[in-house]
Amino acid sequence: MTLKLYDTMARKKRPFVPANDKRVTMYVCGPTVYGYAHIGNARPVVVFDVLFRLLRHLYGEDHVVYARNVTDVDDKINLKAAEEGVEIGVITDRYLAAYLEDMDALGALRPTHQPKATDYIAEMVEMIAGLIRNGGAYEAEGHVLFDTQAASNYGALSGRSLDDMIAGARVEVAPYKRNPADFVLWKPSKPHEPRWPSPWGDGRPGWHSECSTMIEQVLGLPIDIHGGGIDLVFPHHENELAQASCAHHGAEFARFWLHNGFLDMDGEKMSKSLGNVIIPHDLLKRVPGEVLRWALLSAQYRQPLDWTESLIEQSRKALDRLYGALQDAAREVGTGRPGPEAGEGVEQVTYALLDDLNTPKALSGLFALSDALRAALTAGDKTAIAAARDDLVTAGAILGLIQKPAAEWFQGAADEGLKEKVEALLVQRAEARAAKDWPSADRIRTELDDLGVVVMDGPQGATWRMKEAV
Ligand code: AMP
Ligand code: ZN
Numbered sequence: 001m002t003l004k005l006y007d008t009m010a011r012k013k014r015p016f017v018p019a020n021d022k023r024v025t026m027y028v029c030g031p032t033v034y035g036y037a038h039i040g041n042a043r044p045v046v047v048f049d050v051l052f053r054l055l056r057h058l059y060g061e062d063h064v065v066y067a068r069n070v071t072d073v074d075d076k077i078n079l080k081a082a083e084e085g086v087e088i089g090v091i092t093d094r095y096l097a098a099y100l101e102d103m104d105a106l107g108a109l110r111p112t113h114q115p116k117a118t119d120y121i122a123e124m125v126e127m128i129a130g131l132i133r134n135g136g137a138y139e140a141e142g143h144v145l146f147d148t149q150a151a152s153n154y155g156a157l158s159g160r161s162l163d164d165m166i167a168g169a170r171v172e173v174a175p176y177k178r179n180p181a182d183f184v185l186w187k188p189s190k191p192h193e194p195r196w197p198s199p200w201g202d203g204r205p206g207w208h209s210e211c212s213t214m215i216e217q218v219l220g221l222p223i224d225i226h227g228g229g230i231d232l233v234f235p236h237h238e239n240e241l242a243q244a245s246c247a248h249h250g251a252e253f254a255r256f257w258l259h260n261g262f263l264d265m266d267g268e269k270m271s272k273s274l275g276n277v278i279i280p281h282d283l284l285k286r287v288p289g290e291v292l293r294w295a296l297l298s299a300q301y302r303q304p305l306d307w308t309e310s311l312i313e314q315s316r317k318a319l320d321r322l323y324g325a326l327q328d329a330a331r332e333v334g335t336g337r338p339g340p341e342a343g344e345g346v347e348q349v350t351y352a353l354l355d356d357l358n359t360p361k362a363l364s365g366l367f368a369l370s371d372a373l374r375a376a377l378t379a380g381d382k383t384a385i386a387a388a389r390d391d392l393v394t395a396g397a398i399l400g401l402i403q404k405p406a407a408e409w410f411q412g413a414a415d416e417g418l419k420e421k422v423e424a425l426l427v428q429r430a431e432a433r434a435a436k437d438w439p440s441a442d443r444i445r446t447e448l449d450d451l452g453v454v455v456m457d458g459p460q461g462a463t464w465r466m467k468e469a470v
Pocket of ligand 2: 030240
């Protein structure tokens with residue numbers, strides 16, 4: 001079975017064949033670093049991380065190049081820097097570091113390249129100058145604008161008419177624009193704003209120019225996959241595409257366009273402007289990153305995902321169930337690690353992902369593997385237990401899940417002294433229960449509770465975990 005991906009441009013699923021299977025390229029629009037990312041911003045990160053892992057699985061780790069940019073020049077950054085009375089670099093360094101820390105906690109692999117816009121300003125100036133030379137852009141009052149009339153295919157990606165686009169983009173109808181849909185490639189900076197030299201005066205680039213330039217500079221054209229959230233289709237991706245094709249005389253830019261659906265809360269898109277944001281940076285203090293990752297993958301990436309407290313709880317329970325089976329297996333046959341030998345159950349998980357990243361189906365594939373492991377544990381067949389354990393861990397690796405030792409999942413926050421104490425209390429409790437001494441068993445359970453420990457009785461005996469840190 002081959003990988004099929006829904007291509008926004010074709011408006012259907014298409015078999016994915018890279019231009020060069022020794023160098024598969026993917027670019028995803030990254031964060032504007034002026035504040036903490038919210039959990040909606042984390043959805044594309046986790047979704048495209050699964051795709052990155054799947055591509056590495058299919059084509060080999062060294063044959064996939066993934067770039068995600070950092071927007072470190074932007075009006076919102078300027079505003080924040082002015083508010084704090086610091087240089088923009090202070091703001092962008094601070095929030096980029098937080099972003100990487102949070103996305104690491106969600107189990108996202110670092111992209112191969114993370115180009116910063118401010119490192120490519122000269123290249124952007126060069127691209128814009130080229131557009132002016134070939135009639136795709138014009139200068140007006142210190143600005144450079146892209147001439148949307150000059151792009152024959154403008155609107156092809158978003159499927160919008162020019163009228164829709166003007167309304168949708170809420171573009172400023174500035175007097176110097178030839179057409180209201182024309183967008184800014186370069187704009188002048190006010191005295192206190194960051195500035196770079198250009199043939200049109202000191203200023204800064206528009207957002208869309210960033211990605212087109214960095215895609216070309218970092219990955220080379222055409223790229224195999226261009227990704228981002230569905231809100232980026234228009235105007236951002238439409239404009240990236242227009243200027244890149246115009247700069248390269250219609251040459252292909254991206255072979256597949258992938259867009260994730262929104263993460264919603266109470267039926268509304270989570271967004272900073274609506275003020276309904278949940279910030280992983282805070283949430284991670286009480287919820288493990290792996291739980292958030294599971295929750296983000298619980299819906300297929302193009303579908304809306306409703307973010308609720310109960311989704312977090314279900315995700316935690318799902319991981320408890322899988323790690324619980326792995327913990328019991330570890331007692332019998334030790335811990336496993338992902339291996340090249342994969343059983344049929346692992347293939348089911350891969351197949352689900354090959355079908356346009358059907359992560360809900362892949363997650364239920366993990367449950368099927370953990371049920372198989374439970375069956376082997378019940379049968380007490382050590383060879384079967386080890387094989388089922390390896391399958392579960394191997395399938396989990398493709399999704400970036402269940403890779404830590406089960407003991408760490410359950411007891412990560414406990415120090416050695418506490419662990420010994422808990423284990424001793426559990427032995428006493430088991431003895432009390434065996435002797436039907438219920439008052440003692442209850443007293444021990446309360447003692448464990450006071451230590452911040454939750455006891456989980458399972459088919460292979462009791463396991464325990466630390467209550468979450470609040
Ligand atoms: P921004 O910082 O707003 O440019 O967003 C960064 C990335 O997060 C983009 O790919 C957006 O499309 C995506 N994004 C923003 N809000 C949401 C949301 N509520 N659900 C899913 N993706 C989102
Ligand atoms: Zn972009």
